[in-house]
Amino acid sequence: MSISLEKQIRFRKTFAIISHPDAGKTTLTEKLLLFGGAIHLAGNVKARKTQRYATSDWMELERQRGISITSSAMQFNYQGFVINILDTPGHQDFSEDTYRTLTAADSAVMLIDAAKGVETQTIKLFEVCRRRGIPIFTFINKMDREGKHPIDLMDEVEKVLGIEAYAMNWPIGGGADFKGIYDRQTGQVECFTDGLRKGHDDTRQTGHIDDPGIKEWIGEDLLQRLREEIELLDMAGNVFDQERVDRGEVTPVFFGSALNNFGVPNFLDSFLKLAPAPAPRQSNLGVLEPASQQFVGFVFKIQANMNAMHRDRIAFIRICSGRYERGMNVIHNRTHRKMRLAQPQQLFAQERTILDEAYAGDIIGVHDSGVLRIGDVLAEKDGIEFEAMPFFSPENFARVSIANALKRKQFIKGIQELQEEGAIHVFRDLNIGVEAPVIGVVGQLQFEVLEYRLRDEYGVEVQINNLPYEMVQWIPKDEEKIRILKESSMSMVVLDQDENYAVLLLDKWKANWLSERYGVEFYPQPLRE
Numbered sequence: 209m210s211i212s213l214e215k216q217i218r219f220r221k222t223f224a225i226i227s228h229p230d231a232g233k234t235t236l237t238e239k240l241l242l243f244g245g246a247i248h249l250a251g252n253v254k255a256r257k258t259q260r261y262a263t264s265d266w267m268e269l270e271r272q273r274g275i276s277i278t279s280s281a282m283q284f285n286y287q288g289f290v291i292n293i294l295d296t297p298g299h300q301d302f303s304e305d306t307y308r309t310l311t312a313a314d315s316a317v318m319l320i321d322a323a324k325g326v327e328t329q330t331i332k333l334f335e336v337c338r339r340r341g342i343p344i345f346t347f348i349n350k351m352d353r354e355g356k357h358p359i360d361l362m363d364e365v366e367k368v369l370g371i372e373a374y375a376m377n378w379p380i381g382g383g384a385d386f387k388g389i390y391d392r393q394t395g396q397v398e399c400f401t402d403g404l405r406k407g408h409d410d411t412r413q414t415g416h417i418d419d420p421g422i423k424e425w426i427g428e429d430l431l432q433r434l435r436e437e438i439e440l441l442d443m444a445g446n447v448f449d450q451e452r453v454d455r456g457e458v459t460p461v462f463f464g465s466a467l468n469n470f471g472v473p474n475f476l477d478s479f480l481k482l483a484p485a486p487a488p489r490q491s492n493l494g495v496l497e498p499a500s501q502q503f504v505g506f507v508f509k510i511q512a513n514m515n516a517m518h519r520d521r522i523a524f525i526r527i528c529s530g531r532y533e534r535g536m537n538v539i540h541n542r543t544h545r546k547m548r549l550a551q552p553q554q555l556f557a558q559e560r561t562i563l564d565e566a567y568a569g570d571i572i573g574v575h576d577s578g579v580l581r582i583g584d585v586l587a588e589k590d591g592i593e594f595e596a597m598p599f600f601s602p603e604n605f606a607r608v609s610i611a612n613a614l615k616r617k618q619f620i621k622g623i624q625e626l627q628e629e630g631a632i633h634v635f636r637d638l639n640i641g642v643e644a645p646v647i648g649v650v651g652q653l654q655f656e657v658l659e660y661r662l663r664d665e666y667g668v669e670v671q672i673n674n675l676p677y678e679m680v681q682w683i684p685k686d687e688e689k690i691r692i693l694k695e696s697s698m699s700m701v702v703l704d705q706d707e708n709y710a711v712l713l714l715d716k717w718k719a720n721w722l723s724e725r726y727g728v729e730f731y732p733q734p735l736r737e
C-alpha cells in the first residue's frame with residue numbers, strides 16, 4: 209500500500225448538503241467554496257445558478273419553484289484537505305435522486321433556518337440520510353435574523369428527527385441582538401460584526417470567554433446568560449461521543465449565519481476534524497479499502513444535456529478506492545468490456561476542468577454515449593459489485609403521449625434517456641406501443657420536469673394524462689393470472705423496460721383483495737431470473 213495514496217485519501221472529505229429550500233444551501237456552498245479559494249467573489253454560485261436558469265426552462269422551473277432539482281459535485285481545497293461537496297435536490301419529489309447522491313457521500317450537512325426550524329423537506333431528506341447510515345452534521349443558519357430559541361431548536365432536532373443533538377458552539381443573543389458564538393471545545397468567543405458580507409472572513413474578533421474585552425463586547429447581561437446556558441448544556445445536555453457521531457446517532461450542531469460568513473470557518477474547522485474520510489465499502493468480494501491499489505468507482509448519477517450547446521451526457525462516478533489517472537483503462541462490470549476514461553472531468557457548476565488524477569472520495573464526470581447505467585462499476589479488474597441501488601417504487605402514474613406524430617423519434621429518445629438517468633420509470637401498455645408509454649414517478653413534480661425537459665431538450669410537446677393508480681407490483685409470467693388482472697377494473701397490466709410483467713394498482717387495499725381473491729403473487733420489485 210503506497211503511503212502517499214493513503215495520505216491523499218485520509219485528507220479527503222466528501223459530503224452532501226441537505227436542506228429545505230431557502231434555508232441557505234446556495235449561500236453556504238458559496239461561502240465554503242470561497243474559503244477554499246475556489247471562487248473569488250461572493251455571489252458566484254448564485255450567478256452560475258442564474259446562468260443555468262437562463263439556458264433552460266427546466267432550470268427556470270427550478271427557479272420558479274425555488275427548489276434545487278439537479279445535483280452536482282464541486283471540489284475545493286482547504287487547509288490541506290480536498291473537499292468534495294455534493295449538491296442534492298431540496299424537494300422531496302426528488303428523494304430518489306437525493307438517495308443516489310448520498311450513496312456517493314461519506315457524510316451529510318443538514319442546514320436549518322433558525323426561524324423556521326425543522327421543515328417538511330428537512331424531515332424527508334433526513335430520513336433518506338438516516339437510511340444511508342452516514343454521520344450528519346447540523347448547521348443552524350440565519351442567526352442574524354429573529355428566530356427560535358437555540359434550546360428550542362436543539363429540542364426540535366431531537367424530537368422531530370429522533371437524533372441526539374450535541375451543540376458544538378452556542379449562539380450569543382440572536383436576531384438584531386446577535387453577538388457571536390461560543391466554541392464549547394476551546395472556550396473561545398467569536399464576535400459577530402454586522403456587515404462581514406464582503407468576502408473572506410479574516411476580520412473575526414475572538415477571545416476567551418473570560419477575557420475582559422469579551423465582556424465589553426457582548427455586555428454583562430448576555431455574558432451572564434451565556435454562562436448559564438453553557439452550564440445547563442454541560443450538565444443536562446448530551447455527551448459528545450465521536451463513535452456515535454460516526455454511526456449517525458448524534459448530530460454535532462453549529463450555529464451561524466452563512467450570508468455573513470459568520471460561524472462558517474468555525475463549522476468548517478470542526479467538520480474537517482470530525483467528518484469521516486472516505487470509508488471502506490462492502491462489495492461482493494469483501495471489504496474494499498479506499499487505499500487499495502485498485503481503482504474502483506461506481507456511477508451514482510447520469511445527467512443528459514448538461515450543456516445545452518453540446519447536448520452531452522455525463523455519468524458521475526464516485527471513486528471508492530485507488531487512484532484515477534487520465535486516460536486509464538477500466539473494465540465496465542456489467543458488460544465486462546474495456547473502457548478508456550479519456551477525459552474525465554471535475555465539475556464546478558457549469559465549468560469543467562479536465563482531470564489528470566483523482567483519488568478515492570473524489571467525484572469525476574465522464575462523457576457517456578449511452579453505455580453506462582446508474583449503479584455500474586468501473587474498475588481495473590472485472591467482477592466487483594456493490595449492493596444494488598435501492599429501488600424507490602413510483603407512486604404516481606400517467607400516460608404520456610406526443611402532440612405531433614412527426615416528433616416520434618425525438619420523443620422515444622427523450623423518454624429512453626430520461627429513463628437511463630433514473631428520472632422516470634417507463635412502462636409499456638400491452639395494447640399501446642412506445643408512442644404512449646405509462647410513466648411512473650415518485651413525486652408529481654417529476655412530471656412537470658419531464659414535460660419541460662422533453663420540450664426544452666428534445667423539442668417535443670407532450671400530453672400528460674394522470675392515471676388513478678398508486679402503486680406498481682411485479683407478477684410472474686402466468687397467462688391465466690395476467691388475463692384476470694387485465695380484465696379487472698382495479699388493475700392495469702404493463703411491461704417494464706426489461707419486458708417483465710408488472711401491474712399498476714389503485715391502492716394497497718385493492719391489491720390485497722386481488723391477491724387473495726385470485727391467488728396472484730405480487731412482488732415489490734422486478735423479478736430476476
Ligand code: G4P
Pocket residue numbers: 227228229230231232233234235236254274349350351352353464465466467468
Ligand atoms: P437555498 O439555496 O437553500 O434555497 O437558499 P439560498 O442560499 O438561495 O438563500 C435563501 C435566502 O436566504 C437568500 O435570500 C439568502 O440571501 C438568504 N440567506 C442565506 N443565509 C442567510 C443568513 O445567514 N442570514 C440571512 N439574513 N439571510 C440569509 P433571498 O432574498 O432569497 O436572495 P438574495 O436576494 O439575498 O440573493
